[in-house]
Amino acid sequence: MTIQKVLYLGYVWPEPNSSAAGSRTMEFLCLFRQQSWQVIFASVAALSPHRADLSALQIEEKQLTLNCDSFDEFVRDYQPDLVVFDRFFTEEQFGWRVERQVPNALRVLDTCDLHSLREARQQILKQQLQACHNERERHLVLQAECDTSVLVQQMAQSDLAQREIAAIYRCDLSLMISRFETELLRDAFALPAYLLCENNLMLTSVVNESPDFQHRQGFISIGNFRHAPNWDAVLYLKQAVWPRLRAKMPDAQIQIYGSYPPPKAIALHQPDQGFHVRGWAEDAQQVMATARVCLAPLRFGAGIKGKLADAMACGTPSVTTSIGAESMHGDLAWGGVIADQLEDFVDAAILLVSDEAQWQLAQQRGQQILLDHFDRQSAELDFIAAILQAREQQAARRLQNFTGAMLRHHSMKSTQYMSQWIQLKNQSITYSTP
Structure with a gap:
């Protein structure tokens, strides 16, 4: 099974000068084009003034409408071989539609970072700050201090962690940017190693002749x-x-x-x-x-x-x-x-x-x-190799990933019905407007 067409479903439009996430997205898009793969970047987000010029990479832009069957027709006509979900929110919105319309497409989730880990640390920090008696004590709290067991316990009781890890299970491969996060999912939450691909930032070399x-x-x-x-x-x-x-x-x-x-x-x-x-x-x-x-x-x-x-x-x-x-x-x-x-x-x-x-x-x-x-050349080679291996082993991995199949059967049905209810509700409002 080869890859010729890529659909990148962006949570936002890529802004490499605004965030590391934007730079990472552009790294992937450029790398896909280097393989001579056709790429469409699509998003429900509003167009941003600082977004990258994707036309320079010969990448088509597609503005999507949330909770609308127009996406089904679009993805069915395009027939991508690889679909990349930019963060788990996007997988929740479109994963069930992608599976229904193009079931043979390789589904890859770019986590960017573990949102549930960030939230858990934020909650722990809030708890520590609330325990302080005055502003001086609060100023001394520079870290959300906790060991891994406390962190895992905080994450395990979080709806966000359950949603995020469920999205990872539903995909064929998830891109992890941090070794700590990869090991956390593998060791504390028992995710199979074949579902996780550690992929660091692919940085350029040191800036030449920077000021002394x-x-x-x-x-x-x-x-x-x-x-x-x-x-x-x-x-x-x-x-x-x-x-x-x-x-x-x-x-x-x-x-x-x-x-x-x-x-x-x-x-x-x-x-x-x-x-x-x-x-x-x-x-x-x-x-x-x-x-x-x-x-x-x-x-x-x-x-x-x-x-x-x-x-x-x-x-x-x-x-x-x-x-x-x-x-x-x-x-x-x-x-x-x-x-x-x-x-x-x-x-x-x-x-x-x-x-x-x-x-x-x-x-x-x-x-x-x-x-x-952060060696770019090795990171690029490892990334493409992981994508191609996942594509080659796609059928076998899906048979092995029973948890993912079960989650797609149950949770995606609820997401599907909610989306369809919202769509019908919006249509009803439109029809009833004088």
């Missing part, structure tokens, strides 16, 4: 403001990190970049305190390369952090948390400092921004991480 220590200045923080861990990190920077850092380094300056800043983010802009909220960056790597140190006090989250990968590619050392650096460096020393205590975080930031020797050492470590863990 003397031609950079200050700190930077960057991330999509719509992403809850990023917004929490910005607030934590403003409320906890920055007052302590400025007390020790009164002239310190930080530039905060990120797409879709809400008014409450713009309100944090206080130049007299060295805290500059800049909003969307047209070229994230360009602004990253002008800073000496990237600060990412991520208190919860999942997956691989694109901002920290970009920092290493730009030769910019970073200070982050254990969650921020998770699954990114293996046994190698971090390209900066990992700090899970507030005072350690502040001291590390000041050291890196002011000590050229330590800064250069951190930069070298970041470049080594890129070489060892």
Whole structure:
């Protein structure tokens, strides 16, 4: 069984300059086109002003309508060999339609990161913050501290985890961006290894001729403001990190970049305190390369952090948390400092921004991480090989995956009936309108 036609069902339109997820989507689309596969990118999301120009890759765009039989006719006419669901929400919306209209298509889920893991960590953090007696104690909480057993227990009682893992079972292959998440699903939730494909970010090489220590200045923080861990990190920077850092380094300056800043983010802009909220960056790597140190006090989250990968590619050392650096460096020393205590975080930031020797050492470590863990050529070869192997073994794997068949039979029926009910309801409203 070969692959000639690909349908990529996007949760949103790809914005590589806005998020790591957007960059990852473009990596896959470019790689599919390199195989000379025909690709259609389709989404129910509204067209965004920062979306990538897919026509340059000869990729057709298709605007979809949610809960509408028009998708059935579209996918039946197109007859894709491979359907990629961008996050499990999309699989829930369209998986049953894809199976009914093109049952022989290989169904692949790109998890991007485990949403249920991120939510579990966020809930644990909230519980820890609620247990604090005052604002000072809350500022000292830099990590959602818990061992794996507590994390698994939090996830296991979550509807989100049940939905997400069910979607993984219903697909022929799921792309995992983090080794921690792959091992968590395999060891704690007993998912079969053949359903999971670990696929890291496929990064370009180190940016050539990035500015040296003397031609950079200050700190930077960057991330999509719509992403809850990023917004929490910005607030934590403003409320906890920055007052302590400025007390020790009164002239310190930080530039905060990120797409879709809400008014409450713009309100944090206080130049007299060295805290500059800049909003969307047209070229994230360009602004990253002008800073000496990237600060990412991520208190919860999942997956691989694109901002920290970009920092290493730009030769910019970073200070982050254990969650921020998770699954990114293996046994190698971090390209900066990992700090899970507030005072350690502040001291590390000041050291890196002011000590050229330590800064250069951190930069070298970041470049080594890129070489060892983010090699584009090997990642591309492994990814295509996994897709082709899943296609070749598709029939055998589906027979082996009885749990997935059972979930498709039961849960997809409920999703199907709900979708059809909404469609009929919408039609009724349309017909009754004068």
